[in-house]
Amino acid sequence: MSDIRNRKAGNDVARLSRRGFLKIGAAGLAAAALELAGYDLSPSQVAAALARRQEGALRVAWGGAPATLDPLFASADTEIAFLNAVYDYLIDTNNNSELVPRLATEWSVSEDGLTYTLQIAEGVTFHDGSALALDDILWTFERLRGEGPTADLYADITSIEAGEGNSIVFTLAQPNPDFLYNLTDNHAVILKQGAENIGNEFNGTGPFRLDEYVTDRAVFSANADYWGGAPGFGTLEFVYFDSVESAVNALEGGVVDVVLRMDNATYLNLSNSGSYSASAVPTSGHDVVRLRADQGPGADERVRQAFKLATDRQAIFDRIQFGFGAVGRDTPISPVFERYYTEETPLPARDPAAARQLLADAGYAEGLEMTLYTPNLPDRVALAQALAAQWEEAGIMITIEPQEEAVYYADNVWLEVDLAITPWGARPVPQIYLDLYLKSDAQWNEAHFSDEEVDQLIEVAGSSLDEEERVNAYHELQRILIERGPYIIPYFFAQFGVMANTVGGVEVHPFAGRTNFQQATVG
Template sequence: MSKKPLHRLRSLALLVIFVLLFSVVYGIQAQDNILRVGMVAPQVLDPALGSNDPEILLNRSIYDYLIEVLPDKSIVPNLASAWTVSDDGLTYSFTLQPDVTFHDGSAFSSADVVYTFNRLKQMESPALNLLGEFEISAPDEATVVFTLPQVNADFLYGVADRFALIVKDGSQPPDFNGTGPFVLSEYRECERAILTRNDAYWKADQPALDGIEFVFINDPITQVDALRSGQVDFIFKISPEQVSVLETEAGITVIQKATNQHPVVRLRTDEGPGQDERVRQAFKLATNRDELNELVLEGRGVIGHNNPIGPSYGVFYNESTEEPAHDPAAACALLAEAGYPDGLNMTLQTINVLGYDVLATVLQQQWTEGCINVEIQVNEEGFYYSDDNPDNWLQAELGITGWGDRPIPQGYLTQAYVTGGVYNETHWSDAELDELVAQAGTTTDQDARTAIYHRIADIFAARGPIIIPWFAPIFGAARDSVQNLDMNPFPGLTDLRAVSLGG
């Protein structure tokens, strides 16, 4: 038994307690060049399935994409150094980067790419909505060939989709054995993930950071407090209210990115009141989108036309789409005609980020005048979107969902609005819409594609089950010590390889 004096043991114990408390509160703050990111705890860690910003940002720091979409929507090489497309648009050949290794030291080759994309099929990954049908082969260790049965105008965006991170041949993710810039050294569920620099990374002079600590903070206000106090360096998806707080804070820079990000206020169409098109139109008539933009976004948004193809898509955006004016009395009349003479009572589900809880409150007030009475249920974002939640966002009869930026309109249409789409939260099935979305996916002529998207906008206006009050910029914030940070319009896709800390 130790004979150390009791006071020394007490001092040692106090020191240990202090260190532990310091570590819990400040993580690895004292270490240089380690970025601390405050974000909601990930729920799904398999890169083929993880869909929200925290899940993607964690995984893309550990794994690599074959090719990447930049914030300006252009596509650039990554693990693939180059590619060619056949004249008929049915064959895509990719040449791979040499001398790339996984974190376990094994060599990266075409077999890993073949395995990854075949696994996306096996897992029924949401990536398939953009990839469509394909076969993949590897004529040699440095070449991968995709063969398509028909033209897919957006196939490269499918290859670069957020779910298409390259995993090792034969692996069973989540095993966190990627080729990416950082190596997972510790994962504490619901608390934090600690990553260290991959010194064998294939891209010269990257990463610039020595490590990343993802600190899991589910409450958005607490995230802001952590940034202000210096406990974290970077947060994303902050609400307009929080922006106003941070804009005046010394040592912090607010990041604003123009995006197609939008809230979807939607009804299920396969059950409940939303089955009736008159009810859908009543909700639209009862909604004052201009007032929502002013009260919730402080006028920062672009008014939406109740379809997901926003102005960031240029000519594909149909600015002439006709929408009914705000008319609560007409909403009441439609509801009475649909069998609700005393008004409609429902529960409105929403999430606690991006000010969507405030949006729900303003909608509640507006809708009352249109004979729609709702109770609001605010959910934690990660849990609301989790497959482990039997009452998640895909089940709600009436809900508000946050849809992040997509580089192309098909990213929304194929996943959320066609019959059987993996994220078809409205459970909508419209034969004309399905046919038009399919046509858009195989049409390479821009004028023809524009006409298709404009017709799709008209369908949403006439009978769609969604309200899109605005298209909004996405906001993040970072301490001034964070350098070379270019936040992606879809924040989870933000590339942290060039980021460093200084000053």
């Protein structure tokens, strides 16, 4: 139907001069106007979007399109947002990174911390009408535990079984206080047992059913039978643009209602304009500036200290984050992790002269020349330039080497060079960062930092069932990283969402792709 309408609108515009504009549909005129105004939309995108406005639709713009929709391999925001619409997770996280029920309505842990029992909601059906069975969950986790990116994450699970009533029981080989967070992992959406053609056909239990998926948009209709209550509006539409700029243009043109994920400057403009409801959510995502601790200048602790002393984190935060997010303290444990975060250990104030002296003591009296590698992303190149200017005052001369992301990561540049900037996305618990890049034997220990005390503390924080012990371990870790870690973490990012004033009930999630839309209201 909408296709026919599009074609008609197009024809009418083409015949404008001959037939007069009275006969032209409003959609056609508006589409032409929007197109002329340069909103980077295909005519069918404009017409479809305008048509849907009348139908109680929520239109969400993304600055990119999904590449893979197989839950095992999906990772980008657009991909996860798609999966989060058609499927359900067992457990969700909210915008404060707290656990909230989804398919699992409640859960309990045994005293030894090895057995987790999750109560599964009753009356859940897949979009094809079949009921959700515990076997579907077992099958999904078999798939997640097999070969693939999630195999490591779930390696400690010794068994998953159906429990009493409608419950499911996970048994672990060793205690893991963050296990429930592992269940919230982006890949862990529940599929139907024996599902085929995964990533192309989407038979989920989620709040939205897929109606249409083409390269530039995905259209979902509300799942009237959703076990958690049907969404309050008819259609959810994801519109995929080439860039955030185009997505923002579409928002300003009234063609979409919501834009998630954007750069700091764009958000500042939109929130200043006063025409939208804008929210900035603090996250744990951060940029790591790290020296290699096992070779080169960074092997000397005095050099690490000199870099720290030469850095003005507040100035960087003000210039590059525009005050959104939080100032960093050289550790991945961000203020959003509330009780785990501490400011007990003071960060020494910036002192380029002292830094110069430390460098001289370390044998670099004539100054130190280094190359700073960074993925070629605007914010990181900006960070590199800010650092280079600050470090220069301490006699550290930097050559900036921006590299295409594909080269930076695929050729393992980031794991090898002496000085680099690496962005890390938001995670719901601090332990993930420690396991991924801080532990001596971590897969992505890009600084090649190896410190027995740190390893022990990470072990305690990741396995102790005594919450106080964990808190102490995290606090102690922060002290060590400030004192001798090879890292500078100047800031934590904020996640941004900007919406038309007619939209309500959408809470921007620190990981934009996990933002839930089923509670949304469309004015």
